Amino acid sequence: MNQIISQIALLIVPVLLSITVHEVCHGYAAFFFGDPTAKMAGRLTLNPVKHIDPVGLLVLFITGIAGMAIGWAKPVPVDPRYFKKPRMDMMWVSLAGPLSNLALAVVTAFVYKQFGGALSQTFFYPLVIMAEYMIMINVGLAVFNLIPIHPLDGSHIMEGLLPLKAAYAYSKLQPYGFMILLVLIFTRAVNVVIFPIISAILSILMK
Secondary structure (H helix, E strand, O other), rough: OOOHHHHHHHHHHHHHHHHHHHHHHHHHHHOOOOOOHHHOOOOOOHHHHHOOOEEEEEEEHHHHHHHHOOOOOOOOOOOOOHHHOOHHHHHHHOOOOOHHHHHHHHHHHHHHHHHHHHHHHOOOHHHHHHHHHHHHHHHHHHOOOOOOOOHHHHHHHHHHHHHHHHHHHHHOOOOHHHHHHHHHHHHHHHHHHEEEEEHHHHHHHHO
């Protein structure tokens, strides 16, 4: 029990920072393409409370303790009617979140490689563990959110890539996406697809 509590304590900052940056980047990308909705909703903030989805956060902590962090935050509101090219702009807005997580993972991995070895022998060892979690969580979030199932970012990217008629047909699955996603997570079916990808990226960043 004490070990789990310690893991949760070390996960808090990486988890909250990762989901916050993810959502803020969505919001700023939408604002860049002309949509002020996220800004008006107060979502262009680094206050993590504004971005937390209780279920997604719980899943993230559980899978983080297990060693492969997947989860989600409260989606930033986006109104494609403001976009000049709605399908293409929405695709870039959706991609901004996973890309921000990959960027965080790469930057943290660089710092980890430079200072992790020295700090691991000092009082600052917990920071080394937090950096490891930071890398793992951000890679997990990036890959997980690219799954093309609603409401994940990958679904909007898929809609932007598909021909118009196929994208319209695909969008009809949206009402069922969340339930499909939960079934895939809790039956561990999603693990078969994304965990090898996550493991491969982590092996590159942390070796």
